[in-house]
Amino acid sequence: MLTEYIEEALKKARYEIIEDEEPYYGEVKELKGVWATGNTLEKCRNNLKEVIEGWILVSIKKGLPIPKLGAIKIKETNEAVAWSPTAESRGTSTKLTAGGTRRS
Numbered sequence: 001m002l003t004e005y006i007e008e009a010l011k012k013a014r015y016e017i018i019e020d021e022e023p024y025y026g027e028v029k030e031l032k033g034v035w036a037t038g039n040t041l042e043k044c045r046n047n048l049k050e051v052i053e054g055w056i057l058v059s060i061k062k063g064l065p066i067p068k069l070g071a072i073k074i075k076e077t078n079e080a081v082a083w084s085p086t087a088e089s090r091g092t093s094t095k096l097t098a099g100g101t102r103r104s
Contacts, residue, residue, distance in 0.1 A: 006053060012030055023039070
């Protein structure tokens with residue numbers, strides 16, 4: 001689900017060449033504050049991917065809204081999960097789902 005969201009974000013990315021030490025610039029306008037640079041287009045794209053990943057994690061941690069991209073939406077759900085076979089070790093975890101589809 002995160003992979004699909006990141007790939008969708010990268011599809012929406014726009015790149016340009018700027019006068020800078022790292023002349024390739026990319027941004028995803030739909031994700032506020034998400035941009036990156038690189039020495040090559042490939043490096044810029046890889047850097048942008050890392051920025052998107054970090055942006056998602058910070059947004060989740062701070063409870064900030066994450067916009068839907070195409071048909072993909074990240075939402076947070078809380079559910080009980082078994083950490084081991086013993087009853088004493090059961091806890092609560094956060095599981096992320098995309099597009100309303102839960103994956104195990």
